[in-house]
Amino acid sequence: xRTLTLPLLFTAASLVGQDLPGLVGHWxxxxxxxxLSPNALHGTPDVGAWQGTADREQHEGxxxxxxxGGFVTAESALFASxxxxxxxxxxxxxxxxxxxxxxxxxxxxxxxVQLGVRADGIPSLGTWVDEIAxxxxxxxVDDAWHHVAGTYQVGAWNLYFDGQLVASTVNTxxxxxxxxxxxxxxxxxxxxxxxxxxxxRALPLTEIAIxxxxxxxxxxxxxxxxxxxxxxxxxxxxxxxxxSVVLHHDPGPGTTVRLADMAGRTMRRLAIxxxxxxxxxHGLPVAPYxxxxxxxxxxxxxxxxxxW
Numbered sequence: 001x002r003t004l005t006l007p008l009l010f011t012a013a014s015l016v017g018q019d020l021p022g023l024v025g026h027w028x029x030x031x032x033x034x035x036l037s038p039n040a041l042h043g044t045p046d047v048g049a050w051q052g053t054a055d056r057e058q059h060e061g062x063x064x065x066x067x068x069g070g071f072v073t074a075e076s077a078l079f080a081s082x083x084x085x086x087x088x089x090x091x092x093x094x095x096x097x098x099x100x101x102x103x104x105x106x107x108x109x110x111x112x113v114q115l116g117v118r119a120d121g122i123p124s125l126g127t128w129v130d131e132i133a134x135x136x137x138x139x140x141v142d143d144a145w146h147h148v149a150g151t152y153q154v155g156a157w158n159l160y161f162d163g164q165l166v167a168s169t170v171n172t173x174x175x176x177x178x179x180x181x182x183x184x185x186x187x188x189x190x191x192x193x194x195x196x197x198x199x200x201r202a203l204p205l206t207e208i209a210i211x212x213x214x215x216x217x218x219x220x221x222x223x224x225x226x227x228x229x230x231x232x233x234x235x236x237x238x239x240x241x242x243x244s245v246v247l248h249h250d251p252g253p254g255t256t257v258r259l260a261d262m263a264g265r266t267m268r269r270l271a272i273x274x275x276x277x278x279x280x281x282h283g284l285p286v287a288p289y290x291x292x293x294x295x296x297x298x299x300x301x302x303x304x305x306x307x308w
Contacts, residue, residue: 020207022088024078025184025198028217029064032303033071033186034288036217036262039078042288043071043186055194056092056145057216063194065096070187078200079106079182086153086202087176089115089125090211092194094145100190106198108179115150115159117191123166125150125159127176132157134166145194147212152176153202163212165205232293234302242282243304245291247275252296260290 019026019037026036033043046069055062079087093102095117103116111127118124121141124133139161140146149160155175159167184198195217203211235244245257251272259268259279267289268279279291292301 022199022201024200027196029193030062041073041076043073045071053192055216063192065192066188068189073184075181075183077180080179084154087113088151088199088203090149091196092145092147093117094192096192097190102188102191104186104196106182107185108182113152113176123148123161132159132167132169138166149208151202160208163209243279245277255295258292262288
């Protein structure tokens, strides 16, 4: 029997750009911890401590401010793949408070790999027992958005800040020791996060620079306004697998409803001619989906988690 979980998460319309090879996880942090990569390694957030906020391009609701807490993904061997083993962790960070800090780490049975911005504002990379960090005064310590990334492969550690190498070392004493049950853990205290990414290889400087220049994954369509209250409610029938989209207002000419997966692929699209329109969900894979209503001069979306 088809059911729907509808807590639901509010997002602006987003576009996913061209991914670099080796991407195994991409959490855009659009007020949620869903993974946009094909692996769908969705995070379980500490929801009570999360607040939607503007991203680095000032799109409201397209980043998160975490007062205290974080998120944890499901266990996956994807974080421990590659021969020889390599990994890249990357994220956008804005320190809301002077002593805010953030980290994203692979957490297997061994020492793992941790990329972070410490409470003193200095980026760092390492395992639980050893790390490299930028030198004092080498990077700006402020409340602006910055891109932080770290790579590891065959004992070589490289730390990047805004697309530039700021620290490196070769140390094979404390190998990350990945395991088949690895998970990604994000932990923060009063910082803002956007576009967390994990790759199963060590990206070179040229590709790190590309990540640091990529636009946000929460781009609003030009001349389209987001409806603050989302403009519709969802009613579900668990016996038929039909989700009814009920508008708060009469639809204008050309209004449509679109169901898409988290990679932006359209699964259903229907013209809306009245206040209530049914979307057939039976037969779709179990996954999160985005329902978007587009009318004259506006677009509004809602993310649903669909399951049997």
